[in-house]
Amino acid sequence: MAVTASQPGGIADHIHPEPQGFIRKYVFSIDHKIIGIQYIVTSFVFMVLGGLLAELIRIQLMNANGGFMTPDTYNEVYTIHGSTMVWLVIVPMVTGGFGNFVFPLQIGARDVAFPWLNMVSFWMFPPAGLLLYASFLVGAPVAGWTEYPPVSLQGGPGTSMWCAAIFLVGVGTTLTGINFLVTALKMRAPGMTFTRMPLFVWAQFATAPLVMIATTALAAALAALFMERQFGVPFYDPTKGGSPLLWQHMFWFYSHPAVYIMILPVFGIISEVFPTFARKPIFGYKMIAFSSISIALLGFMVWAHHMFTSGLAPFLQLPFMIMTMVIAIPTGIKVFSWLATLWGGKIQYTTAMLFAIAFIATFTLGGISGVFLAAIPFDLWAHGTYFIVAHIHYVLVGGSLTGIFAGMFYWYPKMTGRFMNETLGRWTFWLFVIGLNGTFVPMHWLGLMGMPRRVAEYDPQFQTINRVESLFSFVMTFAILLFFINALWSIRHGKRAGHNPWHARTLEWQIPSPPPYYNFKHIPTVLANPYAFDEPVPYAGLEDELTDSPVPIPAGAH
Amino acid sequence: MRAALAADQFYQETRDLRVTGFLLFMVSDLVLFSSFIFAYLYLRNTGQGWPPPGAPHLNLALAALNSVVLFGSGATIHFALENWKHEKFMKFAGWTLATIVLGIMFLSGQGIEYYSLYTVDHASWAGSGIFGASFFTLTGMHGLHVFAGIIYLTVLLLQATQGKYTFKHYTGLTLGTLYWHFVDVIWVVLFSIFYLI
Ligand code: HEM
Ligand SMILES: [Cu+2]
Numbered sequence: 001m002a003v004t005a006s007q008p009g010g011i012a013d014h015i016h017p018e019p020q021g022f023i024r025k026y027v028f029s030i031d032h033k034i035i036g037i038q039y040i041v042t043s044f045v046f047m048v049l050g051g052l053l054a055e056l057i058r059i060q061l062m063n064a065n066g067g068f069m070t071p072d073t074y075n076e077v078y079t080i081h082g083s084t085m086v087w088l089v090i091v092p093m094v095t096g097g098f099g100n101f102v103f104p105l106q107i108g109a110r111d112v113a114f115p116w117l118n119m120v121s122f123w124m125f126p127p128a129g130l131l132l133y134a135s136f137l138v139g140a141p142v143a144g145w146t147e148y149p150p151v152s153l154q155g156g157p158g159t160s161m162w163c164a165a166i167f168l169v170g171v172g173t174t175l176t177g178i179n180f181l182v183t184a185l186k187m188r189a190p191g192m193t194f195t196r197m198p199l200f201v202w203a204q205f206a207t208a209p210l211v212m213i214a215t216t217a218l219a220a221a222l223a224a225l226f227m228e229r230q231f232g233v234p235f236y237d238p239t240k241g242g243s244p245l246l247w248q249h250m251f252w253f254y255s256h257p258a259v260y261i262m263i264l265p266v267f268g269i270i271s272e273v274f275p276t277f278a279r280k281p282i283f284g285y286k287m288i289a290f291s292s293i294s295i296a297l298l299g300f301m302v303w304a305h306h307m308f309t310s311g312l313a314p315f316l317q318l319p320f321m322i323m324t325m326v327i328a329i330p331t332g333i334k335v336f337s338w339l340a341t342l343w344g345g346k347i348q349y350t351t352a353m354l355f356a357i358a359f360i361a362t363f364t365l366g367g368i369s370g371v372f373l374a375a376i377p378f379d380l381w382a383h384g385t386y387f388i389v390a391h392i393h394y395v396l397v398g399g400s401l402t403g404i405f406a407g408m409f410y411w412y413p414k415m416t417g418r419f420m421n422e423t424l425g426r427w428t429f430w431l432f433v434i435g436l437n438g439t440f441v442p443m444h445w446l447g448l449m450g451m452p453r454r455v456a457e458y459d460p461q462f463q464t465i466n467r468v469e470s471l472f473s474f475v476m477t478f479a480i481l482l483f484f485i486n487a488l489w490s491i492r493h494g495k496r497a498g499h500n501p502w503h504a505r506t507l508e509w510q511i512p513s514p515p516p517y518y519n520f521k522h523i524p525t526v527l528a529n530p531y532a533f534d535e536p537v538p539y540a541g542l543e544d545e546l547t548d549s550p551v552p553i554p555a556g557a558h
Numbered sequence: 559m560r561a562a563l564a565a566d567q568f569y570q571e572t573r574d575l576r577v578t579g580f581l582l583f584m585v586s587d588l589v590l591f592s593s594f595i596f597a598y599l600y601l602r603n604t605g606q607g608w609p610p611p612g613a614p615h616l617n618l619a620l621a622a623l624n625s626v627v628l629f630g631s632g633a634t635i636h637f638a639l640e641n642w643k644h645e646k647f648m649k650f651a652g653w654t655l656a657t658i659v660l661g662i663m664f665l666s667g668q669g670i671e672y673y674s675l676y677t678v679d680h681a682s683w684a685g686s687g688i689f690g691a692s693f694f695t696l697t698g699m700h701g702l703h704v705f706a707g708i709i710y711l712t713v714l715l716l717q718a719t720q721g722k723y724t725f726k727h728y729t730g731l732t733l734g735t736l737y738w739h740f741v742d743v744i745w746v747v748l749f750s751i752f753y754l755i
Contacts, residue, residue: 014568113575178582186575216586220593224695232684233691235597241610241688246600250593 015110015518015551028123030115031517035122036101037415040408043093044484046129050084053077055477058470064460074456075142076158080132082145083162087169088129090400091258094265095204095211096122096176098407101415103180103204105508107197108189108526110519113182117175124172132165144454146251149236149244153229163226170215170222177211180204189507191526196538198506198530199288203268206292210257210264210299218254221247248310252303260299262396263363264292266403267334270356273406274338276504277353278345281531284337291330298327308376309383317376324374331367335360350502351425355406358433362398366391369444387447393440405432405483412487413501417513418494420486428482435476439469499546505530505537511545521551573729580733584740587703591744594699595751598692605688613689614679617671621753624667625745628704631660632742635711639735645725647718654715657738661708668701693752700748703741710734 019025029035056077060068069077104112112118139156141147152159184205188197197205224235225247234240236247267288275282282288304312304320312320338360347353369391373379382388405428412420442465447453451462458466500509507530511520521544528538602608638653672694675681683694714734717723723731 114579174586178579178586181582182575182579186571186578212582212586213589216589217593220590220597224594224597224691227691227695233695234684234687235601235691241601241605242691243601243604245604246597249600250597253593 018517028119030111030119032100032104032111032115032118033415033515033517033519035118036097036099038122039092039096039100039125040098042126042129043089043097044487046084046088047480048484049133050081050089051477051480053081053084055473057081058473060456061458061466062463062470064458064463064466066457069456071456072142075144075454076136076140078454079141079144079147079162080136083132083141083166084129085396086145086258086262087166088125088132090262090396090404091173092125092169093404094262094400095173095180095207096125098200098265098269098404098411099176099180099204099207102411102508103201104183104187105414105511105515105519106201106506107184107187107192108507108520108524109183109187110523112179113187114179117179121172121175121179124168128165128169128172131161131168135159135161135165146255147225147247148251149225149228149242149247150238152225152247153237160226160229163222163229167219167222167226170219173211174215174219177208177215181208181212184208189523189526195286195289196526196529197289199271199282199285200265200268200506202289202292203264203266203271206296207261207264210261210296213300214254214257214261217250218258221250221254224250245307245310248307249303252306253300256303256306257296257299259395260295262400264295266359266400266407267292269403269407269410270338270359271334272504272506273352273356273410274341275531275533276410276502277348277350277356278342279348279533280341280345281533282337283340283343284333285529285531287333288337291333294330295327298323298330302327305374305379308379321374321376325371328367328371328374335364335367350409351420351422351429352406352409352502354426354429355402355409358429359399359402359406362394362402362433362436366394366396366399369394382447384452385447386443386451386453389453390440390443390447393443397440398436402432402436405429408483408487410502411508412490412494413497414508414513414515416491416494417497418490419497419501420490420494424482424486428479428486431475431479431482435472435474435479438472439476442469505533507539510537510539510542516551518551521545521549569727573727573732576729577732577736580736584736587740588744591696591699591747594692594696595747598696598751601688601692610687610689613686614675614681616693616753617674618753620667620671621749624664624671625749627660627667628664628742628745631657631664632739634660635735635738639731642718642723642725642728642731651715651719654711654718658708658711658715661704661711665701665704665708668697696748697752700741700744703744707734707738707741710737 016030019029019031025031026034029038056069057074060066060074060077062068066074100112100118104110135141135158137158138161139158141152141159141162142155143151143159147159147162184197184201224233227233228235228237228242234242236242236244238244271282271288302320302324304316305324308317308320342357369387373382373388373391409420409425412418446462446465449462451458497513499512502509507524507526508515510524520542522541524542525540526538527540528535530538532538634653634656638650638657641647641649641653681690683690683698686693711734714730717730
């Protein structure tokens with residue numbers, strides 16, 4: 001197997017004719033860059049919906065006796081909130097979104113391995129989202145995003161729609177995973193050996209198999225739930241010999257790897273933003289790359305840490321506890337490598353960099369609460385309380401979403417040719433960080449004091465803290481609103497950025513912004529890894545990219 | 559000459575991509591089967607013993623015969639592709655046709671098994687507890703795969719007769735063969751876990 005497939009005249013050198021017409025160019029596009037932006041935009045649209053639901057939750061919780069909506073509606077609202085944020089926002093954003101836009105450019109390819117399949121993957125996503133929201137019309141699922149039976153067996157018809165929606169979006173993600181893995185293996189530019197790949201590419205490379213394997217396991221669990229609900233085929237119903245624990249095993253066998261699907265690509269974003277704005281080579285390139293791989297592998301061996309209170313056989317609990325703690329090691333390696341990258345760097349405090357720095361702090365807090373939870377005695381206390389809510393929001397909002405904002409500010413000039421407004425960006429940043437911590441820090445206390453999660457009414461002693469959280473959540477929502485305004489406004493009015501405003505060194509920055517549909521006139525040759533900041537960029541064959549020279553038709557293309 | 563070389567390289571690399579992608583697709587599919595197999599083994603080992611009360615009797619002899627049929631088809635499809643590589647079109651067509659016929663025989667055998675389970679033992683997908691859930695779901699999924707494979711091979715055979723593939727460029731045929739072997743291997747596992755243990 002050749003390490004790199006791209007040779008002059010080969011498949012990677014193939015230039016399609018430029019697509020014509022609005023539909024072929026922007027709707028049913030097969031261009032990875034357009035598809036990436038489609039994913040990003042669609043995910044943000046669903047983030048607005050999921051965010052609205054979040055604010056409904058926070059309004060309900062401002063009073064100990066609720067009263068804003070019925071407990072049944074409340075159950076539907078948090079279920080769809082969680083499902084949206086996981087499957088319609090974070091997962092598609094970091095894989096299909098940033099993955100599609102950035103990663104083929106970074107390996108010097110003209111597209112992914114199967115462009116047409118890529119389009120199909122994307123078009124499973126919006127209908128799946130609509131299906132999920134349509135479930136509100138017939139009675140949405142009520143058992144939380146984890147949909148444990150037997151409750152999920154009893155919920156209204158919307159639960160089956162939930163199964164179908166998540167299945168559909170999952171198939172799309174799986175196909176993307178296959179596509180990316182082949183792309184990473186076969187489409188790299190000549191000279192791009194594994195140890196010369198940018199760290200974002202490493203992150204996508206580690207994520208792709210996770211996506212492929214874990215999501216398929218979820219598909220099986222969902223199909224079984226669907227069959228049981230619609231046709232009465234017993235898998236999970238204990239009165240018919242099934243087992244609710246079976247669902248938990250299958251669900252977490254997917255969903256634990258899924259948390260790494262949601263964070264590994266973001267690690268990749270951070271690993272690009274830090275060296276660029278610290279003007280320093282990334283510290284521990286190989287350690288960061290290999291820790292991604294080891295996280296991906298270990299991620300399959302820890303799922304039962306979600307089931308410590310579910311009646312798991314005692315001899316199984318200890319290994320799962322130990323493995324979970326072991327996985328914190330590669331994560332820690334990354335955090336220390338990033339900190340060492342900052343050490344002694346000439347740091348430029350752009351908005352992207354601010355978000356990346358905040359990521360380190362908030363994500364690490366989430367990681368620490370995770371290690372707490374991995375300790376069985378602590379988990380017995382904290383399971384099912386707001387401590388879990390605090391943990392997942394620190395890793396997903398303080399981790400994934402913060403990293404996504406860093407990535408948006410960083411790559412927006414590449415996507416559009418213009419900067420996002422930095423002043424507005426700073427406002428976004430500070431309000432977001434304040435809102436985020438104000439909302440989620442107190443949830444740790446609530447959890448330790450024993451406030452259960454997923455309840456529409458609660459003990460009055462928790463009311464003050466809940467009100468404070470709600471106020472801060474409005475601040476955070478306002479910050480996100482500012483981000484949207486900024487992103488929309490800057491498409492037309494942002495300052496022009498030129499092709500490489502950050503003086504970054506990966507391949508996507510060596511070509512015009514936005515890149516032409518064929519990406520590179522000539523596939524470049526890669527001479528070293530991109531992070532040696534005191535040397536010239538390590539590529540050959542890029543001379544024509546920024547000039548007016550005609551686009552060559554490579555030999556062998558047809 | 560240069561153009562021809564480049565075209566050949568183009569073909570080789572496209573083939574490389576498609577075969578790799580197809581292998582990964584089969585890995586995903588394998589995970590799908592594995593998940594249901596896990597579910598079956600889990601339910602089997604955590605319930606009140608196996609076979610569960612009222613579970614029907616499977617016809618081991620029929621299934622064994624059926625397995626031989628399917629393994630035979632694994633051999634015939636192998637011969638088909640080898641003959642293609644040796645540029646013997648008629649033999650290729652014959653062996654492919656034999657594979658399709660064996661596939662249909664396998665499905666008929668499955669049909670007989672299902673029919674007798676239904677009429678004699680009154681077993682059904684939803685009505686036979688976790689036995690029905692695991693047995694009919696898994697063998698049904700596999701049967702659908704065989705069915706899809708029969709369609710797939712038929713299409714490939716038609717395309718081949720119409721000259722879609724050349725003796726040098728035949729990625730589609732390779733993929734079809736891979737798929738058929740995959741379906742074969744899945745059956746080995748299903749046969750063992752339902753009929754042998
Ligand atoms: C150092 C790394 C981490 C450790 C040790 C860890 C540990 C844990 C444990 C033990 C639980 C189960 C708690 C319970 O339900 O009783 C849990 C739940 C969870 N974690 Fe983490 N975690 C880590 C990082 C992450 C990351 C990076 C993400 C996502 C990006 C994440 C997302 C979640 C989610 C979504 C849940 C659970 C949800 C639920 O029940 O709804 N975790 N974590
Ligand atoms: Cu987990």
